[in-house]
Amino acid sequence: MTTIECVECGTKMIASDINHDHNNLGCECGNIQVKFIDSVAPSKLRGLITINYKTSYPNIVEISQFEEFRKKKEESKKTKKLGFGE
Numbered sequence: 389m390t391t392i393e394c395v396e397c398g399t400k401m402i403a404s405d406i407n408h409d410h411n412n413l414g415c416e417c418g419n420i421q422v423k424f425i426d427s428v429a430p431s432k433l434r435g436l437i438t439i440n441y442k443t444s445y446p447n448i449v450e451i452s453q454f455e456e457f458r459k460k461k462e463e464s465k466k467t468k469k470l471g472f473g474e
């Protein structure tokens with residue numbers, strides 16, 4: 389999944405949450421505006437997501453599901469290690 393984060397106020401938006409019915413999102417400080425534009429037939433694309441910013445470029449991070457899974461696994465390992473020997 390792709391997250392769009394405003395570096396000014398820290399609001400995070402998830403790109404896949406933006407769709408035809410949910411097509412105008414903004415961060416709390418108004419720096420970032422994310423819009424969904426419907427594709428026009430015969431395009432097979434669902435549509436396009438456009439990102440506009442006023443002062444600071446957003447931090448766009450792509451997180452694969454595998455990466456997320458790996459992180460979670462790593463974190464649970466850490467907690468287990470911390471608990472060990474106490």
Ligand SMILES: [Zn+2]
Nearest residue numbers: 394397415417
């Ligand atoms: Zn903001």
